[in-house]
Amino acid sequence: MNEKPKTVYDDVKSNGHSRRDFLKFCSMMAAFMGIKSSGVGQVVEALETKPRIPIIWLHGQECTGCSESFIRSSHPIVADIILDKISLDYTETLMAASGHQAEASLKQTMEKYKGEYLLIVEGATTVGDGGVYCCIGGKTFENRLKEAAEGAKAIIAWGNCASAGGVQKANPNPTGAKAVHEIISGKPIINVQGCPPIAEVMAGVVVHLLVFERIPQLDAHGRPKAFYSRRVHDTCYRRPNFDAGLFVESFDDENAKRGYCLYKLGCKGPVTYNTCGVIKWNNGVSFPIQSGHPCIGCSEANFWDNGPFYQHLSQFPGFGIETTADKIGVGLGVATGVGIAAHAVTTNIRKRKLIQKSKKDDDDDS
Amino acid sequence: MEETVHKSPIKIKYIWELPVRFYHWLNALSIVVLCITGYIIGDPFAIQKGTEAYMNYWFGTVRFVHFAAGYIFFFNFVFRLYWGFVGNKYSRWYNYVPLKKAQWVEIWDVIKTDILQIKCKPIHSLGHNALADITYFFTFIAFVLQSLTGFGIYAAMSNSWFPKLFSWFVPLVGGDLAARQIHHILMWFFIIFAIIHVYLVFYHDYIERRGVTSSMIGGWKFVESEEEGEC
Structure with a gap:
């Protein structure tokens, strides 16, 4: 730990990668981040000269799917860059140390790199019943998070659980799950959304922090704009079918095979911001819509509570599972019609009196 | 109950100015178009042409009509807000915001007379009655919310600065x-x-015979100078 801090390039070399591999990785990252080609040099220079960022990676109430996604990234250096090279100083699921040694390592990192380390959080924080639902090393996760956030340079919330509470926060939220930004304030928090996020996006955010030493541009939900500024719908290869009004009506539909738009099967692409249609998954092989499944909107907050996955109109709040706004609307429309009919009857009784009175007056006049 | 329906002299009052009438009908038209196209966008027809996407664009056209009508609806509404400050006393903003006690008294009167039909006193207001006014106040709030949500979700698919x-x-x-x-x-x-x-x-025209329906076409209402006691 006392030697001169290594750069990412030093580590890449010592791990047996060629300079060519390294440059390929740099260009790939620059492309993902939306940096113009002349900026690739800046990425290369940063990774060659800047010391690695110390990282503390905390796991809260979660399925570790974000880590799984990350270690399956397309380019070997993407995974290496964090797991081996950017000195991952503490992470419960992947570190060799355990028990007291692990806790000591965490404490040491927090003290040694105070104000410099990057805190990565995976999973929701549970505050219900005093936080008993997620305790590590004898402390509640909420306390551990606050302690680690204290000296962090920036916080990255990995995935939907850390960014928005995820499935744990879905109604009725028995454990009182909360997102990182609901617990921590006063620190820059980057929400890398998705369930899980795409590995290249995760790496892209870390590389951005390393290269530019500032947080990337974020949208209103705290997501990096480079990856979350466009709707899945707008980058979907099935979009022409949407504009043409060609929709799949059911999963066993002939048109499902033809690749028609999945809008009527509840595709949340039109309301979901992510880069699935561009970077795709598993080395760019496919993404849910390409595999014939509607988007479930996993990079949006509360997507679990936003109605059934296979129904486009979600249910009307407070009216049971199968009741959509349209059913309520038609019901109200019928009720209005009945009310109007009843009102028209009494109005006619009134009018008859008026007509009779008018006739009587005419008779009196003549 | 001496006076007759015909005997009381009828005065002709100019209530709705041309800009108000123009707003009303443009608003009505755009809302009809928006509701129809909006419903189709929410739940498109199953048209199984078995063709390729490049041969059709009907859904895109429906969406275009919706967005265009949305712009017309919004700017027409903005114009009406402006007219609420410069128009005649029947179209001014203070009619719609129930701040005075008299307005609430009239609201209750209208409910008893026209909705429940348990009271026979005619309502004397010349423009909208107070219940109609507060209802339009709620529709204005709905207009604002509909514009905010509509243009808000439209912003993601538009390069224009306005949304x-x-x-x-x-x-x-x-x-x-x-x-x-x-x-x-x-x-x-x-x-x-x-x-x-x-x-x-229709109801008001039917029972009050003041020409409510045509008032939104020509602007005139026919008012009996002594309206009393008829129900």
Whole structure:
């Protein structure tokens, strides 16, 4: 730990990668981040000269799917860059140390790199019943998070659980799950959304922090704009079918095979911001819509509570599972019609009196 | 009960100025178009042509009509807000905001006379009655919400600067899906409002014989100078 801090390039070399591999990785990252080609040099220079960022990676109430996604990234250096090279100083699921040694390592990192380390959080924080639902090393996760956030340079919330509470926060939220930004304030928090996020996006955010030493541009939900500024719908290869009004009506539909738009099967692409249609998954092989499944909107907050996955109109709040706004609307429309009919009857009784009175007056006049 | 229906002299009053009438009909037209196209966008027809996407564009056209009508609806509404400050006393903003006690008294009177039909005192207001005014106040709120959610979700698919002015609203309600839900539910408010609105215009013309229906065409209302005691 006392030697001169290594750069990412030093580590890449010592791990047996060629300079060519390294440059390929740099260009790939620059492309993902939306940096113009002349900026690739800046990425290369940063990774060659800047010391690695110390990282503390905390796991809260979660399925570790974000880590799984990350270690399956397309380019070997993407995974290496964090797991081996950017000195991952503490992470419960992947570190060799355990028990007291692990806790000591965490404490040491927090003290040694105070104000410099990057805190990565995976999973929701549970505050219900005093936080008993997620305790590590004898402390509640909420306390551990606050302690680690204290000296962090920036916080990255990995995935939907850390960014928005995820499935744990879905109604009725028995454990009182909360997102990182609901617990921590006063620190820059980057929400890398998705369930899980795409590995290249995760790496892209870390590389951005390393290269530019500032947080990337974020949208209103705290997501990096480079990856979350466009709707899945707008980058979907099935979009022409949407504009043409060609929709799949059911999963066993002939048109499902033809690749028609999945809008009527509840595709949340039109309301979901992510880069699935561009970077795709598993080395760019496919993404849910390409595999014939509607988007479930996993990079949006509360997507679990936003109605059934296979129904486009979600249910009307407070009216049971199968009741959509349209059913309520038609019901109200019928009720209005009945009310109007009843009102028209009494109005006619009134009018008859008026007509009779008018006739009587005419008779009196003549 | 001495006076007759015909004997009292009838005065002709100019109530709705041309800009108000123009606003009304443009608004009605755009709302009809918006509701029809909006419903289709929410639940498109199953047209199984078995063709390739490049040969069709009907859904894109429906969406275009919806967005274009949305612009017309919004700027027409902005114009009406402006007219609420410069128009005649029947179209001024203070009619719609129930701040005075007299307005609330009249609201209750209208409910008893026209809705429940348990009271026989005619309402003397020349423009809208107070209940209609407060209802229009609610529709104005619905107009604002519909514009905020509509342009808010439209912002993501437009390069124009104008819809971007509304994009701040979407995160406030929790994201695009929630904004879309609100937009969809409010569509039903417009549909049900239109049903009741048209019925009540017919009702008032039918029972009060003041020419309410044609007043929105020519602007005139026919008012009996001594309206008393008829029900």
